Amino acid sequence: MLPNMLLQQLPVADWVESITNWLTNTLSGLFGFIQTVGQGLMDWMTNYLTWINPFVMIAIVVIGAFFISGRKLGLATFSLIGLLFVLNQDLWSDLMSTFTLVLISSLVSVVIGVPLGIWSSKSDRAQAVITPILDFMQTMPGFVYLIPAVAFFGIGVVPGVFSSVIFALPPTVRMTNLGIRQVPEELVEAAESFGSTGSQRLFKLDLPLAKNTIMAGINQTIMLSLSMVVMSSMIGAPGLGRGVLSAVQRAQVGTGFVNGISLVILAIIIDRYTQNINRLMSAESKAIDKDAKLKQMKVRRGVLIGSIVVIVVSAIVQAVMG
Amino acid sequence: MPVVEVKNLTKVFGRKTKAALEMVKDKKSKNEILRKTGSTVGVYDASFKVEKGEIFVIMGLSGSGKSTLIRLINRLIEPTDGSVMVDGDDIAKVDKDKLREIRRTKMSMVFQNFGLFPNRTILENTAYGLEIRGVEKEERNKRAGEALKNLHLYDFKDQLPSQLSGGMQQRVGLARALANDPEVLLMDEAFSALDPLIRKEMQDELLELQQKLQKTIIFITHDLNEALRLGDRITIMRDGQIQQIGTGEEILTTPANDYVKTFVQDVDYSRVLTAQNIMEPASLLNIQAEGPNIALRRMKHDKISMLLAVDRERKLQGVITAEAARDAKNTGKDLVDYLDTSIPTIAKDTTVNDIFNIIYDAKTPVAVTENGKVLGVVIRGSVIEALADEDAESIDTNDIVDVQPEKGDK
Numbered sequence: 079m080l081p082n083m084l085l086q087q088l089p090v091a092d093w094v095e096s097i098t099n100w101l102t103n104t105l106s107g108l109f110g111f112i113q114t115v116g117q118g119l120m121d122w123m124t125n126y127l128t129w130i131n132p133f134v135m136i137a138i139v140v141i142g143a144f145f146i147s148g149r150k151l152g153l154a155t156f157s158l159i160g161l162l163f164v165l166n167q168d169l170w171s172d173l174m175s176t177f178t179l180v181l182i183s184s185l186v187s188v189v190i191g192v193p194l195g196i197w198s199s200k201s202d203r204a205q206a207v208i209t210p211i212l213d214f215m216q217t218m219p220g221f222v223y224l225i226p227a228v229a230f231f232g233i234g235v236v237p238g239v240f241s242s243v244i245f246a247l248p249p250t251v252r253m254t255n256l257g258i259r260q261v262p263e264e265l266v267e268a269a270e271s272f273g274s275t276g277s278q279r280l281f282k283l284d285l286p287l288a289k290n291t292i293m294a295g296i297n298q299t300i301m302l303s304l305s306m307v308v309m310s311s312m313i314g315a316p317g318l319g320r321g322v323l324s325a326v327q328r329a330q331v332g333t334g335f336v337n338g339i340s341l342v343i344l345a346i347i348i349d350r351y352t353q354n355i356n357r358l359m360s361a362e363s364k365a366i367d368k369d370a371k372l373k374q375m376k377v378r379r380g381v382l383i384g385s386i387v388v389i390v391v392s393a394i395v396q397a398v399m400g
Numbered sequence: 401m402p403v404v405e406v407k408n409l410t411k412v413f414g415r416k417t418k419a420a421l422e423m424v425k426d427k428k429s430k431n432e433i434l435r436k437t438g439s440t441v442g443v444y445d446a447s448f449k450v451e452k453g454e455i456f457v458i459m460g461l462s463g464s465g466k467s468t469l470i471r472l473i474n475r476l477i478e479p480t481d482g483s484v485m486v487d488g489d490d491i492a493k494v495d496k497d498k499l500r501e502i503r504r505t506k507m508s509m510v511f512q513n514f515g516l517f518p519n520r521t522i523l524e525n526t527a528y529g530l531e532i533r534g535v536e537k538e539e540r541n542k543r544a545g546e547a548l549k550n551l552h553l554y555d556f557k558d559q560l561p562s563q564l565s566g567g568m569q570q571r572v573g574l575a576r577a578l579a580n581d582p583e584v585l586l587m588d589e590a591f592s593a594l595d596p597l598i599r600k601e602m603q604d605e606l607l608e609l610q611q612k613l614q615k616t617i618i619f620i621t622h623d624l625n626e627a628l629r630l631g632d633r634i635t636i637m638r639d640g641q642i643q644q645i646g647t648g649e650e651i652l653t654t655p656a657n658d659y660v661k662t663f664v665q666d667v668d669y670s671r672v673l674t675a676q677n678i679m680e681p682a683s684l685l686n687i688q689a690e691g692p693n694i695a696l697r698r699m700k701h702d703k704i705s706m707l708l709a710v711d712r713e714r715k716l717q718g719v720i721t722a723e724a725a726r727d728a729k730n731t732g733k734d735l736v737d738y739l740d741t742s743i744p745t746i747a748k749d750t751t752v753n754d755i756f757n758i759i760y761d762a763k764t765p766v767a768v769t770e771n772g773k774v775l776g777v778v779i780r781g782s783v784i785e786a787l788a789d790e791d792a793e794s795i796d797t798n799d800i801v802d803v804q805p806e807k808g809d810k
C-alpha cells in the first residue's frame with residue numbers, strides 16, 4: 079500500500095475539479111441568479127455614485143472627514159488633495175467601481191463573518207472546525223480563489239466579490255470570536271445569574287463589550303478586500319485594479335503608478351474613516367455624563383442629516399439641469 | 401419551612417467523577433485525588449437548610465469550595481450529584497426555562513468583583529434583572545431607582561461603574577440584586593475586595609437592610625470576623641466538605657473538630673501585640689486650613705471614607721466623614737460644624753486584646769495618640785487579623801509593622 083502511494087500520484091487536483099464542476103452544474107441556477115442580481119445591484123450603485131457630481135462627493139467626504147476626526151484638518155486635507163488628484167487623472171469612475179466592489183464585499187464579509195464569529199465563540203466544537211478553515215483560507219494565495227469564482231459565476235464583478243469575501247472574511251470571524259470570548263467571566267456569570275436568555279446575553283453583554291475588537295476585525299477585512307481588488311481585475315472586475323493590471327501587462331510604469339497611487343489614496347481614506355468611526359462609537363459609550371453624550375450624538379446626527387440633504391439636493395439640481 | 405434546602409450536593413470538576421468520589425470516601429486528600437484521577441472535588445456531600453430571613457454564612461479558606469457551592473445553588477455550575485430545593489423545585493433537575501424563571505424571580509447574586517456591566521449606567525445596571533424580565537422601561541427605572549435610593553446611590557444613577565469607588569460599586573451590585581426583589585440573595589465574598597473601613601460600613605448597611613427586608617441571604621466570606629458579625633449561622637468548609645454548621649457562639653465555644661478549633665481559636669498573641677504594631681498611617685485633614693473639597697479629594701485618592709481632623713499641631717479634633725464633607729460643601733458651612741468628635745483614642749501601648757473591645761462596636765477606626773497628637777490609626781481588619789493570625793509569632797513586637805488588610809482570595 080505504502081509503496082503504491084509513493085509511486086502513484088494522488089489525483090487531488092482532479093477531485094477538486096470534479097467537486098467544483100459538480101457544484102457548478104448542480105447549483106448553476108442559484109449561481110446564475112446571484113450573478114444577475116449582484117451584477118445589477120453593483121452596476122446600479124456604481125452608476126449612482128458616478129452620477130453624483132464628483133465635486134459634491136469630494137465635499138461630502140472632506141466635511142465628513144473633518145467632523146469624524148474630531149475637527150482636525152489632517153484627514154480632511156488628505157482626502158481633498160487625494161480625491162482631486164484621482165479626478166484630475168480621469169480615474170474617477172474607476173475609483174467609484176472599486177469603492178463599490180470594496181463596500182459590497184466588506185458588507186457581505188461582515189454579514190457572514192460576524193455570525194460565524196459569534197457561533198464559534200459560543201461553541202468550542204464550532205471553533206475547532208472553523209479556526210483551521212480560516213487558517214487555510216488566509217494562507218492560500220488570494221488569486222487561487224479566482225478560479226472557482228470564475229467557474230461559478232463566469233467573469234465580472236460578482237466573482238470578484240466572491241473571491242474578495244473568501245479572502246477577507248477571516249479577520250472578522252476571528253476578532254468577533256476573540257472579542258466575545260474575552261468578556262470577563264464574572265460578567266457572564268452576572269448576566270446568567272439574572273436569568274438572561276442566550277440572545278439577551280448576546281445583545282446586552284457580549285456584542286457591546288466585544289464591539290471594539292469586532293470593529294478592529296472589520297477594519298482588517300475592509301483592507302484585505304481592497305487588496306483583493308487588483309487580483310479581481312484579472313477576472314474582469316472593473317475599477318482601479320484593471321488599470322494596474324493592464325499597466326503591468328504592457329509594462330507601462332507611469333499608468334501603473336497613477337492607478338496604484340489612487341488605490342492607496344482610497345485605502346487610506348477608508349482605513350482612517352473606519353478607525354475614526356470606531357473611536358467615536360467607543361467614545362460614545364464612555365462619555366462622561368449624559369449631557370456630553372447627548373450633545374455629541376446631536377452633532378453627529380446633524381452631520382449625517384446634513385450630508386444626506388446635500389446628496390439629495392445635488393441629485394435634484396443635476397436632474398433639473400439635465 | 402426552609403427557603404433553601406441543600407441535600408448531598410456534590411461537584412467534581414473533571415472526567416473521572418466516579419473514581420474521584422470513591423477516593424473521597426476513602427478520605428484521600430484533594431491533591432492525591434487530583435494526581436490520580438485528574439479531577440478536583442469542588443464540593444462533596446454538602447447538606448444544610450436555610451430558613452427565611454436568615455443570614456447563612458459559608459466560610460473557609462481559599463479553595464475550600466465556597467464559590468463552587470454557592471454557584472451550585474443557582475446552577476451557574478452543574479452539580480454532579482445531590483439536590484437544591486427552592487420553593488418545592490429541585491434546581492438541580494429543573495429544565496432551562498424553569499431555571500431561568502427561578503433565577504429571574506427567586507434569587508439574585510452579588511459578586512466579589514461587583515460584576516457590573518461597564519457599558520451601562522448605574523441605573524441601567526440596577527434595572528438589568530427587570531429589563532430582561534420584560535418589565536416596561538418606566539416601571540423598571542422606577543423600581544431600580546427605589547433600590548438605588550435604599551442604598552443612597554440615586555444621585556449617581558447616570559454615571560458609569562468605572563466612575564465610582566469600589567464600595568459604591570458594590571452597593572450598586574447589591575442594589576441590582578435587590579431591585580429584582582428576590583427571596584434569596586447569594587453573596588460570594590461580596591465585601592472581600594473592599595478595604596476594611598468600607599467593608600465594615602457595608603456590613604452595617606447589609607444588616608440594616610436585612611432588618612427591613614428580611615431576605616434569605618447566603619453569604620460567603622473567608623473572614624472569621626465578617627462571618628461572626630453577619631451570620632445567624634455559620635458553616636465552616638474545608639476541601640469541599642462541611643466541617644461544622646452552627647451559630648457563631650457554637651462555633652467558637654464547641655468547635656466540632658481540630659480543624660475548626662484552629663480556625664477559630666483566639667491566639668494569645670493579643671496580649672503581646674500593641675497598637676503600635678498594628679497601626680497604619682492615618683489620612684489627616686488640617687481642619688484649620690483645609691476645606692471640604694480637599695477632604696473629598698483626599699478621601700477619593702486614599703480610597704477611604706473618612707479622615708482624621710487635626711489642628712496645626714497635629715492634635716486630634718475628630719473625624720470628618722465623606723458625607724459630612726459633602727454636606728459641608730453643599731451648604732457652604734464650615735467643616736468644623738460637621739466634626740464628629742466621638743472617635744475613640746488609645747495609647748500606642750494598648751494591647752490588641754483591649755483594642756478589640758474598644759473597636760468592636762466603634763463606627764470609626766481608633767486613633768492612636770500621644771499627648772493628643774495623632775500617631776496613626778488602627779482599623780478593625782488589622783485587629784482581627786492580629787487575633788486570628790496563626791503566624792503571629794513572626795511579628796516582631798518591637799517594630800511597627802504594616803499589616804495589610806486581606807484583599808480577597810482571588
Ligand SMILES: Nc1ncnc2c1ncn2[C@@H]1O[C@H](COP(=O)(O)OP(=O)(O)O)[C@@H](O)[C@H]1O
Binds near residue numbers: 440462464469
Ligand atoms: N471550573 C473549574 N474547573 C476545575 N476546578 C475548579 C473549577 N472551579 C473551581 N475549581 C476547583 O475547585 C476547588 C474549589 O474552588 P472554589 O469553589 O473557587 O473555592 P473558594 O471559593 O472557596 O476559594 C478549588 O480547588 C478549585 O481549584
Ligand SMILES: [Mg+2]
Binds near residue numbers: 466467468589
Ligand atoms: Mg471563591
